[in-house]
Amino acid sequence: MTFDPGQLGQSKADLAETLRALRRRAGRTQVWLAQRCNMSQTKLGNIETGRSTPGLVDIELILRALDAPPESVAEVAALARLAHTEWQGKRASWRRGLEKRQSELAGLEADALTLRYFLPAMVTGLLATPEYIRASLGHSPVDTSKTVAKKLDRQAVLYDNRKRFTFLLSEQAVRWAVVPRAAMAVQIDRLVSLSHLSNVRIGVIPLGTVVGRGPMNTFTVYDQRLATVETFTGRIVFQDARDIAEHLEVFGLYERNALFGEEARAQLGEWATVYRS
Numbered sequence: 001m002t003f004d005p006g007q008l009g010q011s012k013a014d015l016a017e018t019l020r021a022l023r024r025r026a027g028r029t030q031v032w033l034a035q036r037c038n039m040s041q042t043k044l045g046n047i048e049t050g051r052s053t054p055g056l057v058d059i060e061l062i063l064r065a066l067d068a069p070p071e072s073v074a075e076v077a078a079l080a081r082l083a084h085t086e087w088q089g090k091r092a093s094w095r096r097g098l099e100k101r102q103s104e105l106a107g108l109e110a111d112a113l114t115l116r117y118f119l120p121a122m123v124t125g126l127l128a129t130p131e132y133i134r135a136s137l138g139h140s141p142v143d144t145s146k147t148v149a150k151k152l153d154r155q156a157v158l159y160d161n162r163k164r165f166t167f168l169l170s171e172q173a174v175r176w177a178v179v180p181r182a183a184m185a186v187q188i189d190r191l192v193s194l195s196h197l198s199n200v201r202i203g204v205i206p207l208g209t210v211v212g213r214g215p216m217n218t219f220t221v222y223d224q225r226l227a228t229v230e231t232f233t234g235r236i237v238f239q240d241a242r243d244i245a246e247h248l249e250v251f252g253l254y255e256r257n258a259l260f261g262e263e264a265r266a267q268l269g270e271w272a273t274v275y276r277s
Contacts, residue, residue, distance in 0.1 A: 011082035016050035018076055019062060023048070026066045036065040053083050056241060084240040090233050102150035109157045112222035113164065116251050120170045120215030122178065123187065125151040126158060127167060127194060127202075132187045135179045158200055166201045168254050170215055174204060174271055181275045188272040192265050203258030204267055211257050213250065221247050 023033055030048070034041040039058065046052040047062075054062070059080050063073055102125075109115065117124055125133055133151050137144040158165060174191065177184055195202040205211070218230040227238045227247045238244060259267055 011079050011085075012053055013050045015053070015076065015079040015083045016048055018072075018079060019054075019059075020048040022062075022066050022068055022072055022076075028066065033062065033065055037061040054080070056080060056084075081240045081242070084238065085243070086237040086239075088235050088237065102147055102154060106150070106154050106157070108222050108226070108228075109154065109163075113162060114223050115163065115165050116221045116248075117165070117167045118215070118217075118219050118251055118254060119167060119173045121218055122173055122176055123169065123191070124167070124218075126155055126165075127191055129183070129187050129190050131179050131183045158194065158197060161199050164199050164201075166203065166251075166255065168203045168205065168251065168258050170205045171207045171271070174268065175274075185272045185275040188268050188275065192268050192272075195261075195265055195268075201260055202264060203255060203260045204264045205254060205258050206267060209257050211254065213253060215254070219247055219251075221251060224248070 023030070030041050030044050034044040037044070037058070038061070043052070047054045047058065059076060063076060068076070117126075122136065123132060125136075128136070128151070130148065130152060133148050134144070137147060140147075157163065169191075174188060175184070179187065191202055194200055219227060221227045221244060224244055225239065227244050229236045229238070229247075238247070258264070
């Protein structure tokens with residue numbers, strides 16, 4: 001799927017207008033359609049005015065009830081996928097304050113029970129030392145002191161035994177020198193330490209591991225309901241079930257090729273020793 005980030009907000013309005021037009025074209029009232037779809041007229045009215053975004057099941061029920069032609073089904077499917085996608089630009093985050101972004105992430109982490117992090121480039125804040133966090137924010141044109149504190153506060157979630165975390169890190173992510181050599185060794189030691197937590201799995205993928213698909217982006221999947229993808233200029237939030245399923249499939253591919261447990265700790269220990277030498 002390709003899209004212009006500027007389209008994402010408009011797609012929700014377009015989806016509402018398209019569904020409303022399909023109903024009117026079919027000569028049906030809201031009352032009739034709501035009854036056929038086993039939903040309240042209020043819910044249908046909110047969908048048709050764009051006040052709420054319909055789920056994929058709701059859309060399927062509406063299209064079937066209206067006996068929509070194939071070309072309309074394709075149009076609605078494309079709009080629905082965009083409507084369940086959100087673009088969050090980095091500049092907007094800077095304007096709002098990076099610490100607010102950390103509060104949003106903490107909320108996502110608090111709601112989820114199974115969290116998967118694919119990290120091909122750098123160590124995520126949940127696993128980072130204070131020095132690594134400060135250095136990784138050095139490019140931000142704002143005061144980052146509050147953001148560092150928020151990132152460190154977020155790490156407490158790792159000790160919530162109701163939750164299950166899996167972190168997959170490429171060798172580049174582990175060894176990319178964000179801080180001086182001695183501090184990098186400490187950062188890698190931190191990964192080893194956290195890997196002993198009973199609810200935290202840390203997998204590493206050494207260079208040379210044969211994987212048929214290249215690591216394109218950092219991404220996180222929260223349960224099976226939401227996925228976020230990081231880019232240089234912001235992040236994309238996916239709620240469409242197909243997008244989430246595809247990210248889970250990619251995650252599974254790399255997970256099957258990663259080292260875990262004692263094998264991962266041994267490999268991390270070797271990389272830390274290189275930085276200490």
